[in-house]
Amino acid sequence: MKPFTKLDGLVAPMDRANVDTDAIIPKQFLKSIKRSGFGPNLFDEWRYMDVGQPGEDNSGRPKNPDFVLNQPRYQGAQVLLTRDNFGCGSSREHAPWALEDFGFRVLIGPSFADIFFNNCFKNGLLPIKLAADEVDALFAQCHATIGYRLNVDLDAMTITRPDGKVIPFDVDPFRRECLLNGWDDIGLTLRHADKIRDFEARRRIDQPWLFA
Amino acid sequence: MQAQTLYEKLWSSHVVHVEDDGTALIYIDRHLVHEVTSPQAFEGLKLAGRKPWRVDSIVATADHNTPTDHWDKGIQDPVSRQQVETLDSNIREVGALAYFPFKDARQGIVHVIGPENGATLPGMTVVCGDSHTSTHGAFACLAHGIGTSEVEHVMATQCLLQKKSKTMLIRVDGKLGAGVTAKDVVLAIIGKIGTAGGTGYAMEFGGSAIRSLSMEGRMTICNMAIEAGARAGLVAVDDQTIAYLKDRPFSPRGENWDRAVEYWRTLHSDDGAVFDAVVELDAAQIKPQVTWGTSPEMVAAIDGTVPDPALEKDPVKREGMERALQYMGLTPRTPINKIAIDKVFIGSCTNSRIEDLRAAAAVAKGRRKADNVKLVLVVPGSGLVKRQAEAEGLDKVFVAAGFEWREPGCSMCLAMNADRLEPGERCASTSNRNFEGRQGAGGRTHLVSPAMAAAAAIAGHFADVRELA
């Protein structure tokens, strides 16, 4: 996994609640058996005027000029502001894969859906939960300022606004460590292989029907 | 000992190791696998030179991409076919306790085949790269949807890294009215607490109305726990749970059965156990439900109307409502039972089991679909459900009513195969998600129970099944 430490990035606003993973990456792209290449189809139904197909060249497709990520001022954005319950619905990890492939590294919102939140950390993407009024203020500043950027520091657990205000945020220590170092969960877990084997051996005795 | 909730019992019996910050390694008993979320996990495993920890925990099937008609022609879409063939070859290489491939007599939706084969048992931890894994919690097992990286993690280590959830009790007491089903109960719950209401919680469903539901009804409720934001839904073990599991193919037998039942009987929240949150509903107040928007929380009773965003004070919510009504092509204050439909879908892991099909058939019997309804798809959840329905003659009832009787699979729940809505088409669907584009780009989905879906097919618009005597 790509480590994440610090970022000074352009911010884009996704100003709607309950953005689901079907919207983030529609089902037809889930037919791929790869982990990469989903960026061009991120938010496909909102971003383009036609219906996209997997494997299609997206460069010639008509874009929806009203969709926020198509606006010139947000090109190259790495930080996405979100509303409540972002990433709800399907567990598809293709959603964080698409966001990451598109160029996002940080998501900031008042709440995220559980499975999506988890999936982000496995892919070098940092979702940050802030109080609703802090998020409102970021939306307001972002809308008002072309070229609005935020500085995100995972080690210090702070977001610094252009006006100098520093907003602290929380992240689970274990997840933070993994993300800072780009550690692979599986390798970490396998350090406990003996414990897993012991647990399993006891379980075979206590609940043998689970191993039939 | 201190009184414990069911969730706490299941959690503490699976903890292998805990990190300083409370992140725990949880042992996984059952790993359900389907073709869409597994290829990258198998590939990752191979690239890292890792072997699966315990292949006899794996039960696999192909369901999302498989066609529901002309099975003799195979899978026409080459990309879908490749995904299903990738699962075939991965399972051939790695192994599994059971694999129900495309066309197998026991193939079906992953959340239907687990319980019906006894591969989902009380006290287990169950995972699947699919958010509706919450379904299995109806059997008092801790069942979560996981992402593909976690699928790989479980294959390699037999464990999942998890933080303990908070606990929520949803208590539904009283007697459900005639024509009111598990689907209406869960839609009413989501309408009350919202789609993020359960985020961070494991949600236990209890109360006399839940106890009175069949195992299939309980699965319908737990299936949609994720639509209320909860990764896991739970119902305690009782006589019905045990009766359901007796003599299923993977259920324990002989002495093991007796030992298992003795243990399963302990799988309930203790008297006096404390939940972090409690929500109560009166079963008698629940009416048949119909969603009107693009999120399952946007729901109304059949005798209600499409709401007016102008009355909503929260600006983010108001905009969400306006956007949903625009997408759905609906005008505020329209009576729900005046909304005409184009298609009907009866199926999905929410409502494709035998009792669902019986409920739909009871409404369809001796009637015909309305002329304005272009297509009524009935898609059983598995090959076993299909055979049972045919043995009861339900297929004939559907066909006589002008409905189509299909082969099992996910079908138009998410429209990865050829079954889908065209832009602007309006559908009464027994599935679980009414998101934009879920059933086909531009398609408009209204979530309802199987009986209400059949009633809409007959009337040509939403209709109160209680009045269809």
Ligand code: SF4
């Ligand atoms: S039926 Fe629908 S919700 Fe259920 S597993 Fe299939 S696609 Fe997912």
